[in-house]
Amino acid sequence: MESRRILKNKYYLYATEFFAGMSVMAVELGASRLLAPYFSSSQIVWTIIIGTIMIAMALGNIWGGKSADKNPDPDRLYMRLIIAAVWIAAIPVAGKYIILGIGALLVFTVSSNLLIWAAFLACMIIFVFPLFLLGTVTPSLVKYTVNSLDSSGRTVGTLGAFNTIGSIIGTFVPTFVTIPAVGTSVTFLIFSGILLVLGLIYFFSTRRKVRKCAVGTAVFILCIVLGSSGSFAFWDSGLLYEGESIYNYLQVKEDEDKVILSTNAFLGVQSVMEKSGRLTGMYYDYAMAAPVMAGVLEKENPEILVLGMGTGTFAGQCRKYFGNVSVEGVEIDEKITDLAVKYFGLPDTVKVTTYDGRAYLGAVDKKYDVIMVDAYQDITIPFQMSSVEFFSMVRDHLTEDGVMVVNMNMYSDKEGNINQYLSDTIGAVFDSVYTVDVYGSTNRELFAAKDDRIMEDFGQRISSVEDQELRELLAGVESRMEKYEKGSYLLTDDKAPVELLGMEVIDDIIQDEIGYYRNIFREEGVQGLLDRL
Numbered sequence: 001m002e003s004r005r006i007l008k009n010k011y012y013l014y015a016t017e018f019f020a021g022m023s024v025m026a027v028e029l030g031a032s033r034l035l036a037p038y039f040s041s042s043q044i045v046w047t048i049i050i051g052t053i054m055i056a057m058a059l060g061n062i063w064g065g066k067s068a069d070k071n072p073d074p075d076r077l078y079m080r081l082i083i084a085a086v087w088i089a090a091i092p093v094a095g096k097y098i099i100l101g102i103g104a105l106l107v108f109t110v111s112s113n114l115l116i117w118a119a120f121l122a123c124m125i126i127f128v129f130p131l132f133l134l135g136t137v138t139p140s141l142v143k144y145t146v147n148s149l150d151s152s153g154r155t156v157g158t159l160g161a162f163n164t165i166g167s168i169i170g171t172f173v174p175t176f177v178t179i180p181a182v183g184t185s186v187t188f189l190i191f192s193g194i195l196l197v198l199g200l201i202y203f204f205s206t207r208r209k210v211r212k213c214a215v216g217t218a219v220f221i222l223c224i225v226l227g228s229s230g231s232f233a234f235w236d237s238g239l240l241y242e243g244e245s246i247y248n249y250l251q252v253k254e255d256e257d258k259v260i261l262s263t264n265a266f267l268g269v270q271s272v273m274e275k276s277g278r279l280t281g282m283y284y285d286y287a288m289a290a291p292v293m294a295g296v297l298e299k300e301n302p303e304i305l306v307l308g309m310g311t312g313t314f315a316g317q318c319r320k321y322f323g324n325v326s327v328e329g330v331e332i333d334e335k336i337t338d339l340a341v342k343y344f345g346l347p348d349t350v351k352v353t354t355y356d357g358r359a360y361l362g363a364v365d366k367k368y369d370v371i372m373v374d375a376y377q378d379i380t381i382p383f384q385m386s387s388v389e390f391f392s393m394v395r396d397h398l399t400e401d402g403v404m405v406v407n408m409n410m411y412s413d414k415e416g417n418i419n420q421y422l423s424d425t426i427g428a429v430f431d432s433v434y435t436v437d438v439y440g441s442t443n444r445e446l447f448a449a450k451d452d453r454i455m456e457d458f459g460q461r462i463s464s465v466e467d468q469e470l471r472e473l474l475a476g477v478e479s480r481m482e483k484y485e486k487g488s489y490l491l492t493d494d495k496a497p498v499e500l501l502g503m504e505v506i507d508d509i510i511q512d513e514i515g516y517y518r519n520i521f522r523e524e525g526v527q528g529l530l531d532r533l
Contacts, residue, residue, distance in 0.1 A: 006201075006202060006205045006206065010145060012201075012202075013141050013144060013145055013159075014158065014159065014162045015162075015198070016081075016137065016141060016198055017137060017138065017141055017159045017162040017163045017166070018162040018163065018165060018166035019166060019194050019195065019198055020081070020134050020137040020138075020163065020166065020195070021162070021163035021164065021165070021166030021167040021170065022166035022167065022169050022170035022173075022191070022194070023084075023088070023134060023166075023170060023191045023192075023194060023195055024053070024057070024131060024134050024167065024170065025166075025167045025168075025170030025171045025174075026170045026173070026174045026178075026187065026188075026190075026191040027053075027088060027127065027130070027131060027188070027191065028049060028050070028053050029170075029171065029174045029175060029179070029187075030091075030174060030179075030184050030187050030188050030191075031049050031053070031123065031126070031127050032045065032046060032049055033179060033184040033244065033249065034091065034095050034096070034099075034126075034184055035049070035099070035119055035122060035123070036248075036249055037249045038096075038099050038100075038103065038118075039115050039118065039119040039122075040115070041248075042499040042502070042503070043499045044115075044116065044119075044499045044500065044503055045119050048116070048119045048120050048123055049123055049127075052120065052123040052124055052127060052128055053123075053127060053128075053131050055128065056127065056128040056129075056131035056132040056135060057131060057132075057134070057135040058135070059132055059135065060131065060132040060133060060134065060135015060136045060137075061135050061136070061138065061139055063132075063135075063136060064077075064135060064136025064137070064138070064139040064140050065139035065140075067136065067140070068136075068139055068140045068142075068143040069143070072140075072143050072144070074140075074144060074202070075203075075206075075208065075209065076140075077136065077137065077140040077141075078198070078199045078202040078203060079199065079209065079212070080133045080136055081133070081134075081137070081195050081196075081198055081199040082195070082196060082199035082200070082212075082213065082216045083130075083133060083216070084130040084131075084133040084134055084192075084195055085192045085193070085194075085195035085196035085199065085216070085220065086192070086196070086216050086219050086220055086223070087129060087130040087133075087192075088130050088188055088191065088192035088195070089188065089189055089192040089193070089196075089219070089220050089223035089224070089227070090219075090223050090227070091126060091127075091188050091227075092184070092185035092186075092188050092189065092223070092226075092227030092228070093223050093226045093227035095126050098122065098125055098126055099118075099122045099126075102118050102121050102122050102125070103118050106118050106121070112507060113503075113507060114507055115503060115506060115507065116503065134195075138159060138160075138163060141159055142155070142156055142159060145159065170191070174187050174191075175246060176246065178190060179244055179246070180244060180245055180246050180335075183243070183244050184244060184249075185227050185228055186228055188227075189223065189224055189227065189228060192220065192223075193220070196216065196217065196220055199213070199216075200213055200217070239251050239252065239253045240252040240253055240254055240259070240343060241339060241343065243335070245333050245334070245335035245336070246333070246335075247332060247333045248263040248333055248335075248336070249263060250262075250263055250335060250336065250339065252339055252343050254275075256275075257274065257275055257276070258272050258273060258274050258275060258280075259272070259273045259275070259343055259344060260272055260273075261310065261311050261336070261339060261343075261344070263336075270310050270311075271310040271311035271312075271313050271340075271344065272284070272313055273311065273313060273316070273343075273344045273345065277320070278469065279317070279469060279470065279473065280313065280317075281440075282438070282441065282443070283407050283409075283438045283441065283443040283445055284313045284314045284317055285317070285470070285473055286436060286438050286443075286445045286473075286477055287314055287372060287374075287405045287407065287445055288314075288317060288318070288321065288470060288473075288474065289405070289436075289445070289447065289458075289474055289477050289478070289481075290370045290372065290403045290404075290405035290447055291304065291318060291322050291325065291369070291370050291403075292458065292461045292462060292465065292474060293403045293447060293449070293454040293455075293458050293461070294369045294370050294399075294401060294402055294403040294454070295369075295401065295457070295461060296322050296324070296325050296369055296370065297322060297324075297461065297464050297465070298461075298464075299324070299369065300324070301324070301326060302322070302324065302325045302326070302369040302370075303325070303326050303328075303366070303367075303368045303369055303370075304318055304325050304326070304327045304328075304368060304369060304370040304371075304372070305327075305328055305329070305330070305368045305370070305371045305372070305397070306327065306328070306329040306330070306371075306372045306374065307329075307330050307357035307360070307361075307371065307372065307373050307374065307375055307385070308330070308331065308357060308372075308373065308374040308375035308376070309329030309330060309331035309336075309337070309340075309352055310331065310336060310340070310374070311336065311339060311340035311343070311344040311346060312329065312340050312344060312346040312350060312352075313344075314372055314374065315327040315329055315346075315350050316344075316345070316346070316347075316350075318370075319347070319349075319350070321465070321466075321467055321470055325369075327350050328350065328351040328352070328353070329350065329351070329352045329353070330352070330353050330355050330356075330357045330360045331352055331353075331354060332354065332355065332356050332357070333354075334354040337352045337354065340352075356384075357373070357375050357385055358384050358385050358390050358393065361390075361393045361394065361397055362393065364397075366397065367397055367398060367399045367402065368397055368398060368399065368402060369398075369399050369401075369402050369403070370402065370403050370404075370405065371394050371397060371398060371402070371403075371404045371405075372404075372405050372406075372407075373385065373394065373404065373405070373406045373407070374406075374407045376407065376409050381422070381498055381502075382498075383491070383493075383496040383498050383499075384493070384496075386421075386422060386425065386491045386496050386498050387425065387491045387492050387493045387496050388425055388428055388429060388490060388491065388492050388493075389492065389493045390493075391404075391425060391426050391429040391430070391448075392429050394429075395429055395430060395450065398449075398450065400450060401449070401450075401453065401454075402449065402450070403447055403448070403449050403454055404426075404430070404447070404448045404449070405445060405446065405447050405448075406422065406426065406445070406446040406448070407443060407445060408422055408423075408443065408444045408445070408446060409442060409443050410442055410502060410505040410506065412504075412505045414504070414505075416489060417501065417504070417505060418498060418501035418502050418504075418505055419444055420487065420489050421489040421490070421491050421498075421501060422446070422491065423435065423446060423484050423486065424486045424487045424488065424489040424490060425489070425490050425491045426446060426448050426486075427448075427484060427485075427486025427487075428486060428490060429448075430448035430449060430450065431449070431450055431451050431452065432448065432449045432450070432451055432452040432453075432454055432455075432483075433446065433447070433448045433483070433484040433486065434446070434447045434448075434454070434455065434481045434482065434483055434484060435447075435481070435482055435484050436477055436480050436481045436482070437480070446484070447481075455481075458478055459475075459478055462474045462475055462478060
């Protein structure tokens with residue numbers, strides 16, 4: 001009877017349902033942030049997370065209902081909560097090592113869709129078990145709360161309402177409060193701590209299984225000590241900054257020559273600042289052809305807009321080499337703008353609006369001489385900034401002789417690749433489209449204008465550039481630039497599978513990079529691989 005006394009208080013049972021629902025959503029959002037630095041935060045990864053979690057919850061519902069019918073001992077439910085709490089608390093400690101271990105294993109065993117398989121297995125191993133346990137909460141609580149068929153509908157409805165309200169709060173609190181404020185690791189610990197407290201309250205009130213509760217509490221405390229640092233790139237020491245915003249995991253690091261911003265641990269550099277103040281040697285330099293094409297050196301008050309400002313590398317170069325220009329940027333992540341000011345020397349004279357690039361164009365009625373679209377996030381461009389409708393908006397915001405430059409950061413020779421889709425889409429909107437591959441990288445720069453005049457005076461305008469290094473680079477860009485003949489691949493607001501297209505290119509790049517080591521592994525095994533590393 002003692003074990004059932006606390007269960008007579010339905011508010012405690014409703015609290016159990018409420019916090020279980022809250023924790024499920026918090027873990028789901030934490031999962032996306034845990035995986036993003038390694039696999040991106042694309043719709044594909046979100047689909048994997050949601051799918052695996054729904055599988056876990058469904059299996060938990062089924063098993064929990066059968067278990068409650070067979071043995072309705074509430075001790076079993078609240079012990080499952082404690083086990084789930086300890087497992088979730090251990091995710092910040094072990095999760096990143098499990099992800100890397102899975103990636104290392106699949107690199108040598110999977111020949112296609114590596115990132116998809118790695119993300120799926122990571123979700124299955126890390127998140128399915130604790131969420132399976134949380135899935136048993138609702139059917140178990142129904143067993144304890146339904147006293148008669150006359151009130152069963154109302155009772156089950158109340159439990160469902162508490163679960164839903166908890167899920168709603170568990171959706172907003174991690175995204176807008178805990179993850180930006182204290183990080184993903186501490187967010188896992190906070191919500192696992194809530195589940196642990198629920199279980200401890202039950203067992204302390206019944207004075208049962210105190211030893212097991214003490215062990216669970218001790219493991220939880222150990223996880224707090226080991227897992228609260230939250231470093232995703234744990235192999236990378238000496239970072240100037242590592243943290244999280246509402247949108248991104250962020251890190252800033254420097255070497256002797258430059259300062260670098262990355263929004264993930266594995267998938268590339270987002271922004272670079274050369275300490276010498278010279279050109280970066282990256283795609284930003286090639287993009288400088290756009291202001292020259294648009295004749296900004298000949299205009300009194302030329303205007304440049306950067307959609308996807310980052311830390312302002314391109315904006316800073318435009319101000320340095322074309323001193324008469326006015327540059328403004330749009331960046332959806334305000335924390336990146338803060339880092340740009342602190343670490344990358346973004347001047348106060350450059351206006352940055354915290355907004356989505358497409359929404360910004362829809363809100364302003366202004367024309368620009370140059371619009372740069374550099375809105376890649378992780379492995380792909382946001383679909384709403386890849387469509388015919390979006391590029392039509394860009395065209396409407398350009399002056400008659402204005403130029404759009406688009407950075408495409410994944411090169412592929414395959415028919416129907418993401419760059420071909422983007423180029424054909426742009427070609428359907430602009431009459432004149434030229435491309436040039438960035439030497440030594442997978443980037444390609446695309447230049448588009450309302451007519452073909454952008455190339456007529458380009459060479460002559462290059463000669464007016466005062467800086468010799470930039471002048472020579474732009475001369476090389478002109479010599480390698482090719483006119484793009486558009487095809488029939490189109491992206492629209494209704495259909496823009498950019499995540500799948502981007503994942504295909506990333507998969508090809510990975511396979512090319514690891515092909516040599518995979519052959520060694522297959523022929524000589526682990527020891528042969530270690531001998532080569």
